[in-house]
Amino acid sequence: MKNKQLFKGILAGAVALLLAACKDEVDVTTAQLDVDQAVIEAPVEGMKTTLRVNSNVRWTITSAQGWTTPDQEEGIGNRTVELTIAENLYRGMRNDTLTVATVDGTQIRQVVVSQSTVFTPGNDFVYRVPVVFHVIYRDAANEKQNLREGYLREVLDGVNRIWKEAVPGLNVEFVAATETPSGAKLKEPGVNRVQWDIDKIDYNRFMGFAEASPKRYRDLLWDQNRYVNICLYNFSNDNVTGVTTLPYTLAPDSLAGLEKLPANISPQELTTSLCISVNSSNAYTSPDDKLQTTNFVSTIAHELGHYLGLRHVFGEDGVKGTDFDGDTDYCNDTPTYNRYKYISKLEMYQYEHPTFTMEDVNKWTERTNSITGEPFISDNIMDYYWTLRNKFSSEQAKRIRYVLMHSPFMPGPKIRTEAQKVIVKRTFNVPVRREVCFHTH
Numbered sequence: 003m004k005n006k007q008l009f010k011g012i013l014a015g016a017v018a019l020l021l022a023a024c025k026d027e028v029d030v031t032t033a034q035l036d037v038d039q040a041v042i043e044a045p046v047e048g049m050k051t052t053l054r055v056n057s058n059v060r061w062t063i064t065s066a067q068g069w070t071t072p073d074q075e076e077g078i079g080n081r082t083v084e085l086t087i088a089e090n091l092y093r094g095m096r097n098d099t100l101t102v103a104t105v106d107g108t109q110i111r112q113v114v115v116s117q118s119t120v121f122t123p124g125n126d127f128v129y130r131v132p133v134v135f136h137v138i139y140r141d142a143a144n145e146k147q148n149l150r151e152g153y154l155r156e157v158l159d160g161v162n163r164i165w166k167e168a169v170p171g172l173n174v175e176f177v178a179a180t181e182t183p184s185g186a187k188l189k190e191p192g193v194n195r196v197q198w199d200i201d202k203i204d205y206n207r208f209m210g211f212a213e214a215s216p217k218r219y220r221d222l223l224w225d226q227n228r229y230v231n232i233c234l235y236n237f238s239n240d241n242v243t244g245v246t247t248l249p250y251t252l253a254p255d256s257l258a259g260l261e262k263l264p265a266n267i268s269p270q271e272l273t274t275s276l277c278i279s280v281n282s283s284n285a286y287t288s289p290d291d292k293l294q295t296t297n298f299v300s301t302i303a304h305e306l307g308h309y310l311g312l313r314h315v316f317g318e319d320g321v322k323g324t325d326f327d328g329d330t331d332y333c334n335d336t337p338t339y340n341r342y343k344y345i346s347k348l349e350m351y352q353y354e355h356p357t358f359t360m361e362d363v364n365k366w367t368e369r370t371n372s373i374t375g376e377p378f379i380s381d382n383i384m385d386y387y388w389t390l391r392n393k394f395s396s397e398q399a400k401r402i403r404y405v406l407m408h409s410p411f412m413p414g415p416k417i418r419t420e421a422q423k424v425i426v427k428r429t430f431n432v433p434v435r436r437e438v439c440f441h442t443h
Contacts, residue, residue: 031058031059033057033058033059033104033106033108033109034056034057034058034059034109035055035056035057035059035061035102035103035104035109035110035111036055036056036057036111037053037054037055037056037102037111037113038053038054038056039053039113040111040112040113040114041113041114041116042085042087042113042114042115042116043116043117044087044090044115044116044117045117046089046090046117046118046119046121047089047090048086048087048088048089048090048117049087050084050085050086050087051084051085051087052082052083052084052085053072053082053083053085053100053102053113054080054081054082054083055077055080055081055082055083055102056080057077057078057079057080057104057109058079059078059079059104059105059106060076060077060078060104060105061076061077061078061102061103061104061105061109062075062076062102062103062105063075063076063077063083063100063101063102064100064101065098065099065100066098066099066100066101067096067097067098067099067181067185067186067187068098068180068181068186068187069087069088069096069098069180069181069187070085070086070087070088070098070100070115071085071086071087071088072084072085072100073085073086076105085100085115087115087117088180089130090117090118090119091130091131091132091177091179091180091413092119092132092181092228092413094118094119095116095117095118095119096116096117096118096185097114097115097116097117098114098115098117098185099112099113099114099115100112100113100114100115119415121415122415122417123406123407123414123415123416123417125403126173127173127415128173128174128175129173129174129175129406129413129414130175130176130177130414131174131175131176131177131230131406131413131414132177132178132179132180132192132228132229132230132413133158133176133177133178133179133192133229133230133232134179134192134193134194134224134229134230134231134232135154135192135193135194135232135233135234136194136196136222136223136231136232136233136234137149137154137193137194137195137196137234137282138196138198138203138222138233138234138235138282139195139196139197139198139235140197140198140199140200140201141201142197145285145286146236146282146283146285146286147201147235147236147282148195148197149234149282149285151190151193153285153286154178154192154193155178155191155192157298157299157302158176158177158178158192160289160299160303161176161299161302161303161306162175162176164289164299164300164303164383164391164392165303165306165383165394167392168383168392168393168394169393169394169395169396169398169399171399172394172399172402172403173403174310174402174406176230176306177192178191178192178193179191179192179224179229180192182194182224183224183225183228183229194224196222201236202235202236202237202238203235203236203237203238204237204238204239205237205238205239205242205245205279205281205438207219208233208235208275208279209245209247209274209275209277209279209436210273210274210275210434211274211434211436214273214274215273215274215275219275220270220272220273220274220275223269223275223276223277225269226269226276226277226411226412226413227269227410227411227412227413228413229413230277230278230306230309230413231276231277231278232277232278232279232280232302232305233275233277233278233279233280234279234280234282234285235279235281235282236281236282236283237279237281237283240281240283242281242438242439243280243281243284243296243301243386243439244278244279244280244281244301244302244304244305244438244439245278245279245305245436245437245438245439246277246278246279246305246308246309246436246437247274247275247276247277247278247309247434247435247436248260248261248308248309248311248313248434248435248436248437249309249310249311249405249409249410249411249412250262250263250409250410250411250432251263251408251409252265252266252408252409252410252418252422253265253422255408255422257311257401257404257405257408258332259311259313259331259332259435260311260405260409260435261432261433261434261435263410263432265424265426266410266422266423266424266425266426267410267425267426267427268425268427269411271427272432273432274432274434276411278302278305278306278308278309280298280301280302280305284296284297284298284301285298286298287299289391292360292363293358293359293360293363295386295387295388296386296387296439300383300386300391301439303383303391304383304384304386304391304439305437305439307383307384307394307398307402308384308437310401310402310405310406310412311401311402311404311405311409312331312333312384312394312398312401312402313330313331313332313384313437314330314331314384314385314386314437315331315333315336315337315338315339315382315384315385316338316339316340316341316344316385317329317330317338317339317340317341317372318330318331318341326340326342327340327372327373328372329373331384331398332401333395333397333398333401334397335395335396335397335398336382336384336395336397336398337369337371337373337374337376337378338371338372338373339369339370339371339372340370340372343372344369344387345387348366348387351366363388366387366388367379367380367381367388367389367390368380381393382394382395382398384398386439
């Protein structure tokens with residue numbers, strides 16, 4: 003009996019000790035959490051900074067928009083988190099929210115990251131222009147419609163190589179967009195895939211050249227003040243490689259060869275699709291194949307030139323079968339040539355020489371200046387057919403910089419008067435200028 007009472011006493015003591023230990027543990031693990039700042043202001047070029055997290059338990063940290071990146075997604079106890087805030091490629095102020103929370107959900111702290119792009123660009127400012135490729139397809143398995151993942155990153159890299167070598171000091175780089183217009187992080191940078199129940203599209207109808215572009219097409223485009231939209235789809239006209247709307251100027255600014263808007267309007271007020279369209283059936287063709295009359299990478303490099311204000315270097319009044327020897331690109335330092343005569347001779351030569359060799363290609367990269375009569379090698383990005391297509395002239399570079407710094411519906415900071423900043427909410431009957439680019443078979 004005595005031993006039994008002793009056992010009960012020992013058991014009661016053990017239970018008391020266990021309960022005391024559990025009570026102490028509960029007290030110790032009551033979640034505590036704090037951060038050393040509630041607001042972070044970042045410059046337009048981005049930055050690295052730190053956030054001090056003080057806690058006694060495990061916690062997580064997440065970014066709402068994705069352009070503020072912590073060097074760790076979770077931690078335990080007191081830690082210093084390094085934050086990388088990306089460059090703001092988009093116009094206007096933007097905000098991100100960092101949420102730091104204990105894993106049990108009882109403690110939450112939020113940090114607002116604010117970043118602006120309000121400044122005036124100088125001539126040496128480097129424009130990093132966000133590009134979004136809208137891949138329009140019907141058959142997800144058809145890689146000439148639904149271009150394979152990763153390919154467009156290669157294309158953009160190729161375009162940048164061409165532009166970087168084209169003229170020194172241009173300070174223009176095309177970058178894959180990282181976020182949607184709503185600020186959400188893109189899972190596939192620079193790419194928006196859209197499945198429609200159509201195999202081929204009439205580019206004239208898509209762009210709105212004959213009549214107003216259907217709303218379905220215009221609604222596809224992202225804000226042109228923040229992105230260059232490149233729409234990739236199979237054209238109903240297989241002979242056309244690409245087509246582009248030319249930019250505008252905003253009164254009182256003007257640039258020869260571009261239409262002038264009387265007042266600042268939003269892109270939604272236009273009845274055309276202000277963008278670049280490229281025939282995706284030509285995808286996967288490479289600049290390395292010199293025997294091709296065109297290729298996908300060079301075509302996009304060329305169409306971007308149009309989008310930023312450049313015309314074809316040949317006399318464009320001669321492309322409709324007229325014998326025209328003039329200069330229509332508004333750049334005095336680009337030699338012009340009579341395209342009608344060039345094409346006529348080329349077609350006859352192709353008839354007599356159906357198999358082209360590199361010797362033939364070298365022969366047909368040569369043109370004759372229709373004003374001076376002198377021969378020259380075609381190397382300008384704004385020419386096509388057999389051409390080196392790897393140069394911009396000094397005056398072309400000036401036009402590009404002018405458009406980036408002054409034109410509406412163009413990404414990046416602008417030089418504006420107070421009057422030009424005012425948005426007028428009405429639809430103008432705005433004339434549209436376009437460039438259509440062909441190739442031979």
